[in-house]
Amino acid sequence: MQIISVISLWFIPVLIGFILLYGTFKKVPTYETFVEGGKEGIKMAVSIIPFLVGMMVAIAIFRASGALDYMIDIIRPGLEKVGIPADIVPLAIIRPISGNAALGMTSDMIAAYGPDSFIGRLASTLQGSTDTTFYVLTVYFGAVGIKKMGDALKVGLLADLAGFAAAIIVVTLIFG
């Protein structure tokens, strides 16, 4: 498991160095290109503010009222028998439905449990390792006018479930 920590540590710095050297080699005006691309980041961050405010307030109410703990206590015994931490379930449910809502929930969990806690790491991995199935399905099929989706939704959701299981197993093995 040591090797994975090393890869995690080295991956980003090496990639940055590689991109910059490769860009220079290909005679890309690196700095100007960087600035152009970066502008998009500001737009993106600002545009998700309303999504996050809406979702994080709803979760904050749900949590502060005691309803979340109540719900988790009900489902905990069943899930713990198969090794699934109950606290992660709300995120797993919302992840395929809305990317921004899931982002809000991930942030909320990282804030509540701490980024270096087991749940914090699991939420981080889960957020990064699957995509919003309903969004992709609606946008891609909607844009080209596909009305009969066939097995697409089933396949997408089952793949999400597999990703969810993989995230739990991997995080348990590495950090557990």
Place this chain on the structure above:
Amino acid sequence: MVNYIWVGMTVIGLVFAAINGTMAEVNEAVFKGASEAVTLCIGLISILVFWLGMMRIAETAGLLDKLASLFRPLITRLFPEVPAGHPAMGYILSNMMANLFGLGNAATPLGIKAMEELKKINGGKDSASRSMITFLAINTSSITLIPTTVIAIRITYDSAAPTEIVGPTLIATGISTIAAILIDRYFYYRRSRKG
């Protein structure tokens, strides 16, 4: 669906607070939740700007195209219905590369173009073809090299090692993509046996 979940969480929370006597906590939660969300987004700006800037360099330098040609043999196998050299293949590959580098905004238009081409191959029908379902399955299990946003959130909340989840995420996303392909194949063979 999100609408129901959103309203559901809020209303259930409010009712719960009324019964449990936790109204004071709920009042505080409304304002704390909102301000935390904004703080978070401001924190996100730093890493999004940096990373999208980096990726733009990679894109302009042709790194994405390079990678795409590297993966071509593999992709041809995944989409047996797509003829060699068909424009659909190019769009599928560039969409995957954009996803790989976390360029969501670039990935979506490419993905739509890929779907358009796949629809042409399928004779313009309004039902999803085998390749479309495969493409979708791979897309929803999203292969991402760097989970930029998650790292930014972890930095905001003072993680001792914000990037330590890169390795686990890569493994998990790899497994989920392989699973997506297998599940897709399984459903395809089940369909074709039914005729």
